[in-house]
């Protein structure tokens with residue numbers, strides 16, 4: 152029996168299932184990370200099992216690689232795939248220009264590399280992720296562990312030089328230890344409340360020695376699919392300017408819960 156999903160999981164599920172309609176036979180896909188992207192990987196597995204869809208996925212984290220294996224999505228490394236047709240991923244915030252904050256799950260570095268190596272990026276999310284201005288969600292930056300305190304001080308100085316008012320920076324912890332990313336780095340979260348100029352901030356942060364990458368995705372996302380708990384989905388395409396409304400069957404196939412142990 153399939154478990155009853157919470158409204159937020161229903162919203163994530165319908166966004167994921169709608170986005171998987173954009174996948175066609177033979178595609179090389181970037182597989183995002185996080186709870187919404189996990190639904191997309193499960194939906195892909197469902198299409199592979201039921202329709203014989205042939206795709207190859209490049210996972211953006213160890214977690215996603217493990218899930219892909221569990222649900223039967225064939226995977227490759229990015230260097231094996233070289234270039235991808237489409238990446239589907241979640242986001243922590245999406246603004247009206249489809250600029251994003253990502254990295255709440257600490258996978259921003261691999262996610263940005265994979266999305267940038269794709270012809271197209273589709274972001275899937277529940278409606279709560281849509282914002283007028285980025286920044287209420289803390290902006291993650293991935294930093295080299297060596298000298299991270301110095302790097303954090305340089306980040307704070309940079310924020311002062313940009314006249315950013317709220318500029319508290321915190322090292323992300325897991326228990327009493329710094330969180331370590333898949334690439335063996337640390338994450339510093341920037342509590343900015345509102346980002347006035349995301350494009351400028353993204354460029355300036357990456358100039359600081361010790362900063363590997365920041366979680367601002369500027370001009371990378373092409374299409375956003377927003378799900379609602381009642382099954383409604385909105386597809387917004389930044390290139391064509393189109394917006395279409397639809398509805399997705401809320402009943403996941405029981406097989407889709409295989410990895411959840413239901």
Ligand SMILES: O=C[C@H](O)[C@H](O)[C@H](O)COP(=O)(O)O
Pocket residue numbers: 183184185186187188240241242243252253254255256257258259262
């Ligand atoms: O590092 C993690 C990713 O950027 C996620 O895509 C993002 O945090 C959204 O995750 P979720 O779908 O769990 O809200």
